[in-house]
Amino acid sequence: MLWPLLVLSLLPLSLAAEKSAHEQLVDLAAAGNGLIQLNEQTYDLLASPRRNWSAAVHFTALNPQRRCAPCKEFEPSFTAVAKAWANAPKEHRDKHFFATLDFDDGHAVFQKLGMASAPGVHVYPPTEGPDASAKKAPFKYDFQNGFEAGPLAEQLSVHTPIPIPYKAPFDWARAGSIVSLIPIISLIFRFIKPVLQNRWVWATGTIATSLIMTSGYMFTRIRGAPYTGPNGAWIAQGYQNQYGQEVQVIAMVYGILAGSFLMLIVVTPRQLSATRQRTQAYLWTAVNFLMFSILVSLFRIKNPGYPFKLIL
């Protein structure tokens, strides 16, 4: 019922060119440098139920009013993959199309598909011809690996006639900056050499590294833990969990505790005045005891079953 209407709407286009739907798409793709900018009509053309081609359609909302930050982030990746496909051999290239549909060009399509969020990528398998797929439902890309082009190309390659010839572009900017750093470093090497030869510079670096690492910094990096929790909570519940701020607090607590020991070992015995030495010894012992109590009480929050406590 809808079909004749669609054909009617497409009539001017197809009449003018007197081309089959496939040829039109090929032309559109060539015009867009491998990427078809869709609107409602061309979408229906591309996703027509009788097709001997496959298509990867990218749904997005790039209009600044839509405030879709992920869309902006993902758009270059999809374009890069589509451009890479334009370099595929001609006989394969025309069996698969890359297209993008902006929300503002196709409200109706978004509504029809029930898409509530953008960006999204659907891959429509061919329904006719030698490559026809048994599956009718489009494959939906799941963004599990983020918005990068590499994984996208890899996943879409499963659905294209031949793997997408996508290669990550060489990062000239980074290579250039590294190359330019070499003379700079060799120039200032003379000035930083005494710094590099100072053992306490290295000691500071070593201590900082081990403090940060033993405070769970890598956990927050790998898991992408937030800096603080909801409602300003800064201690994550649970033994195997933590927020970014905990790294700072715990590293500081460890640092103070280690520092108090160092003061007692190195500085205090060197004092030549008895009163000053006594004050220092008491002070650092008190700091040590207090910080350790705080540490234990923090640990009790993370592990409520822990039976021991000091004064806190």
Place this chain on the structure above:
Amino acid sequence: MPAAYPLPSDLSPATVTNTASLLRIIALALISGAAIASRLFAVINFESIIHEFDPWFNYRATKVLASQGFYEFWNWFDPTAWYPLGRVVGGTIYPGLMATSGVIYNLLHALNLPVDIRNICVLLAPGFSALTAWATYMFTKELKDESAGLLAAAFIGIVPGYISRSVAGSYDNEAIAIFLLMFTFFAWIKALKQGSAFWGTIAAVFYFYMVAAWGGYAFITNMIPLHALVLLLMGRFTGRLYVAYSSWYAIGTLSSMQVPFVGFQPVRTSEHMAALGVFGLLQIVAFAQLVRAHVSSKQFQELLFAAVISVGLIGFFGIVGLTYKGWIAPWTGRFYSLWDTGYAKKYIPIIASVSEHQPTAWPSFFMDLHFLIFLFPAGVVMCFRTLRDEHVFVIIYAVVASYFAGVMVRLMLTLTPVVCVSAAVALSSLMDAYLDPSEPNVEDDKNGSSTPHSTGTTPSTALATSKKTKKNKEKEASAPAGGVLGELVSNVTSSAVAAKSATTAERGVFGMDTRLIVLLNSLGLLLFFVVHCTWVTSNAYSSPSVVLSSTSPDGSKNIIDDFREAYHWLRQNTAEDAVVMSWWDYGYQIAGMADRPTLVDNNTWNNTHIATVGKAMSSPEDIAYPILRKHDVSYVLIIFGGLIGYSGDDINKFLWMVRIAQGVWPDEIQEPNYFNRGEYRVDSEAAPAMRDSLMYKMSYYRFAELFGGQQPVDRVRGQHVPIQGPTLDYLEEAYTSENWIVRIYEVKKDDVLGRDLKIANAFDQGKKRKRTKPMSRRKSISA
């Protein structure tokens, strides 16, 4: 010079030395006793049983070794693992652990002590922990002195970070590997200090033992070259370094290649290239040094310098080029994922799925290392103060290991020794400063610094006796006591203690109260540490995980023995060649306890095979059934914790099965299909793919019947499962253990009338046959 407390002066130096060494021996013996005893919680609370998963395989292999001899073990092909592929066991394991217990077994039997091989396996780890304490003592002694050594030994003896991998019954490679690690490092330090090829060879022999025992040997393979390289960059190249490194590398590499599992890796993989590169670099530098000693021309020396650098660069690019060409294998995934932390999750989910490969949150550090974790940086600073060659080693070790421990929970094990060592250095420095009875002489501090050694003599002899009264204190206290003695004895014998010798008179502590407050605080910390370690060991690390226990509200203990119950059922009630399919975690246990062939096990070498099991578990019945039949599977075993709240069950691991299957069949299995709007649910809102999956059906089959019409509750997920439970057509329930933790299903054979089982089932239940064609897929299988 005044003393803070009186000391007897009628003791000869010989008496002091003898008493000190006797006390050291006693302290070490007590530390060994404590180390072994604290690991026996598992045996006392449960029984003498092999723990967890991997140890079951090691135990099975050791049994083969003990009963059939070494050559049978060496050539052992196990047809029951990885059915139908089988596994060449001799060439795919590190045989050091089994060989060790085999030797002990044969030794005891030669002495007419008929000890069961199981008890040797169970008690091997505690036994070796005593040796680890000794090796740590020797290592720390090289860094500072005996007192620090005893402290370090005491720390590593009871620290939970090491106990977690070495309780009785935890019969795994790590059980002996940490001793080998520490002893190799000790031998390396010794070789480096003395420039001794003998100690270099000892290091190489223990390195070989380590290679034969644990895959973590790569840590040594890279730590020692890194140390050598840093020394080189610091301008500390000496003949001693050259001799030590060359003898270690040449003998160690050649011998490590004798292990079949390692083979030619030392010259073919990137993990080993650092060692080779540094070896080459040392040769070049040594040669240049030699030439330079014989020529005087300045120009020639400059030419030499340039030649060394260019040869080094050529070698470096040569290795890079060979890697690029594929002659040298690049980093393996497990190793690479330590640097690129997102790598494993993307490309090798099977590595990322293992719980001990997760990153470490700070509570784990505190739980495992307690107060050592903040003494550790202080100890590293003390190392920087002295900074001899061996201190450089500890510093590098500290940085590298704390990074690794942050990335992977299991690498906490490699961090633990260095934490113990440097914490011991810090604490013993503190004790040195505050136990020394000499007070600084403020009145005439100009003259005070005249004879530091002679002033040390009198107080030290006295301290020896005053300490004897405290001897019957507990072990922790005896360690510092022995330590102080060691320190003072070294003063008596005028042996060089670098940090102290010159500055004794200028630094010192006034009065008794200052000493007492600091020492009491430290003693309190030590006592708290002991209590903490005992609590953690008994509560967290002593569960065999084969046998579970729960505590009732009245405090009585309930033993949950479902695993052994179910494995025993399999052993008694199924055909000997009946293939059992389960997730890979349980492969070793099924092989070890039920003695049945398995599809996949914990030796995760074949990703596709594991993905096949994952696909079968996550597909609907009619897709899974052909897979099961193709692999001759007779029984499917799953773990279900929903009834008693056992959270380590298969539904919680299910997403990993999906992910691993998705890695191989991306268009058939897709992870998002198992979520309902991003939520992982098992209740009536569960995603259709989830509800239809074999795993879900097997888990909740007849679950509702337990609740007698009430809404059934899954205690792990805390969700209400639908009253109308799933039905099974292609499988039937064979066995469910007492607490429903283990459920075993039998795979139905083909219908006798050649019908599809679904239709046959419907017919049996008297349902009218639907007008659908039988699946064509079924036909192709039975054909």
